[in-house]
Amino acid sequence: MIHSQFEKLADLLINHSCTLEKGEKVLIEAFDIPQEMVIATIRAARKVGGVPFVTWKNNLILKELIANTSNEHMGLMGDVEKFRMKEMDAYIGLRGSLNISEMSDIESDKMAIYQSELLQKVHFKERVANTKWVVLRWPTPSMAQQANMSTEAFEKFYFDVCCLDYKKMDEAMKPLEKLMNETDKVHIKGPGTDLRFSIKNIPAIRCAGERNIPDGECFTAPVKDSVEGHIQFNAETLYHGTVFNDIRLEFEKGKVVKATGSDEEKLNSILDTDEGGRFIGEFAIAFNPYITEPMRDILFDEKIAGSFHFTPGNAYDIADNGNRSDIHWDMVLIQRPDYGGGEIWFDDVLIRKDGEFIIPELKGLNQENLV
Numbered sequence: 001m002i003h004s005q006f007e008k009l010a011d012l013l014i015n016h017s018c019t020l021e022k023g024e025k026v027l028i029e030a031f032d033i034p035q036e037m038v039i040a041t042i043r044a045a046r047k048v049g050g051v052p053f054v055t056w057k058n059n060l061i062l063k064e065l066i067a068n069t070s071n072e073h074m075g076l077m078g079d080v081e082k083f084r085m086k087e088m089d090a091y092i093g094l095r096g097s098l099n100i101s102e103m104s105d106i107e108s109d110k111m112a113i114y115q116s117e118l119l120q121k122v123h124f125k126e127r128v129a130n131t132k133w134v135v136l137r138w139p140t141p142s143m144a145q146q147a148n149m150s151t152e153a154f155e156k157f158y159f160d161v162c163c164l165d166y167k168k169m170d171e172a173m174k175p176l177e178k179l180m181n182e183t184d185k186v187h188i189k190g191p192g193t194d195l196r197f198s199i200k201n202i203p204a205i206r207c208a209g210e211r212n213i214p215d216g217e218c219f220t221a222p223v224k225d226s227v228e229g230h231i232q233f234n235a236e237t238l239y240h241g242t243v244f245n246d247i248r249l250e251f252e253k254g255k256v257v258k259a260t261g262s263d264e265e266k267l268n269s270i271l272d273t274d275e276g277g278r279f280i281g282e283f284a285i286a287f288n289p290y291i292t293e294p295m296r297d298i299l300f301d302e303k304i305a306g307s308f309h310f311t312p313g314n315a316y317d318i319a320d321n322g323n324r325s326d327i328h329w330d331m332v333l334i335q336r337p338d339y340g341g342g343e344i345w346f347d348d349v350l351i352r353k354d355g356e357f358i359i360p361e362l363k364g365l366n367q368e369n370l371v
Contacts, residue, residue, distance in 0.1 A: 002040045005159050009213075010040040012163060013092050014048060016209050017134035022049030024089035029055045031062075032096035033138040041092060053088070059102050066106055066114045074117035081122045091131045096138035100146065100296060104241030108269055111240055115273070115326040120314075124328070129317050136162065136213035137299050147295040161290040161300075164370070166209035169216060172364035173206040176218050176285065179362070180204035183346040186222070186283070188308070190335055190342025192232025192248065195310075197222035199283065203319050216288030216303040216370075221321040222280050225254035231310060233261075234339050235294040235301055235332035242266055243296060247331060249312075254279050256312060271312060276325030281315035284308060284330075285344070285352070289370040298330050305367050306336035306355020308344065 014020045026045050030038050038054060045052040065077075085091070103111070127133055137143065144154035184200040204220040230250045237244050247261035256278040259267050271277045288303035295301060302309045313327035335342030336355035344352040349359070357363050364370075 002036050002043075005163075006034075006037045006040040007044070008163055009159070010037070010044040012166075012209065013041060013134055013136075013213065014044040014050065016166060017211070017213065018090040018092065018132045020045060020048050020050040020090055020132070023051065025051045025053060025087060026090040026092060027053045027055065027085065027088045028092045028094065029057065030094045030096075031057045031138075032059055032098055032140075033094050037094060037138070041094070050090075053084075059097060059099075063102055063106065066103070066110055069110055069113055071113055071117060074113050078118040078121040081118065082126050085122055085126045085131070088127075088131055091127050091133040093133070093135035094138055095135065096140050098140060098142055100142060100238060101241045101243075106241070108266075112273060112326065120326050124314055132210075134209075134211055134213060135299065137297055143295070143297060146297060147293070157290070161214040161288065164214075164288075164290065166215065169365075169370055170206065170208035172370065173208060173218055175361040176357075176365060177204045177206045179346060179351070180218060180220055185345075185347050187345040187348075188231070188333075188342065189345070190232075190333070191234075191340040193230065193333065193342065195227070195229040195231045195251070197228065197254075197280075197283070198226040199223065202321055205316075205319050212299055212303075214288055214291065214300060214303055216291070216305075217284045217286040217309075219282055219284035219316075220319045221282050221315045221323070222254070224279055224321045224323050227251040227254045227280055231333065233310075233331045233333050235304070235307070235334055236296050237301075237329070237331050238296045238298065239270060239329055249310075249331075270327060270329065273327050274325050276323045277313055277327050279312070279323045279325075280310060281313045281321065281323045281325065281328060282309070282311035282319070282330070284311075286332075287365045287367075287370065289367040292336075294332065294334070298332075301332050302330045304332060304334055306339075307332050307334040309333070 042052045139158040144151045188195040206218045209215045233247045245262040250258040286307045309330045313325040315323045341354040
């Protein structure tokens with residue numbers, strides 16, 4: 001018997017996130033999640049006349065493949081997966097993790113091969129660009145521990161967060177999307193942060209459950225060489241199994257010229273993956289009302305109410321500033337008073353202070369108006 005929450009979530013993924021239509025092919029890629037959720041998603045796809053395909057993956061096996069890979073080996077894996085992805089109209093990534101640090105001891109050169117030959121080739125260049133896609137994490141005891149919650153309490157939180165009223169959020173987001181599309185200069189202030197850049201003529205994209213679950217952000221990208229100043233992030237960030245704290249980036253003409261924080265050697269090694277790793281590919285303002293604290297899972301942390309994220313690495317084609325990289329590393333700064341506060345200014349007008357939107361047309365995105 002399939003749990004009703006699984007059916008509700010599967011229905012959201014198929015009908016809202018992917019808007020799957022009769023005859024369209026959808027790839028369901030599952031990592032370490034209950035088979036009942038995969039079955040629920042297959043049934044939801046078939047209910048609308050879709051054609052489901054499934055890939056069942058395991059993180060321990062994937063780690064073993066990456067650990068001793070080569071360009072030829074991972075290149076062929078990437079070619080096979082890209083061939084299949086090109087045949088798909090939609091993609092649903094159901095990603096569980098029993099240990100968030102599972103990949104932390106893989107050699108950096110092997111991880112770089114995986115990024116370039118599989119992630120970049122299959123996902124950034126094909127899946128993101130040419131399919132209707134959505135990605136979500138699956139609630140596990142490991143995630144509950146990250147959130148400092150019991151497993152039962154976290155599962156309730158998870159389904160509340162993931163199944164909120166995204167249509168209401170989408171309507172409330174339209175004025176922000178419009179304002180971002182009309183904005184040139186952005187100025188962000190806060191403890192340890194004084195950052196200026198332009199978003200002129202870069203499209204703003206509202207996200208209300210179409211690409212990520214959970215969701216709640218509006219993103220664009222800075223003009224590539226426009227970023228100046230410095231930023232002090234205050235949320236832990238996990239990248240390929242390693243946790244980083246207190247990251248501070250300094251910019252000149254769009255480029256990260258100095259990066260400090262915990263494990264500075266590894267931090268700078270990641271940013272030096274390629275030329276685009278030290279330029280920014282995304283700027284996003286977040287407002288999911290149920291997500292208030294970081295839990296070292298970026299699909300949740302990047303949606304924290306009262307936060308924004310600033311992303312070294314690859315830009316999305318739909319909000320493109322021309323930056324290309326094998327990395328895409330969302331780093332989060334929370335601006336609510338309990339995290340030190342902060343301000344976001346658009347063209348010399350204060351639009352958000354201490355995590356709260358203050359101009360009338362954007363107040364619908366404040367926490368009390370979205371729950």
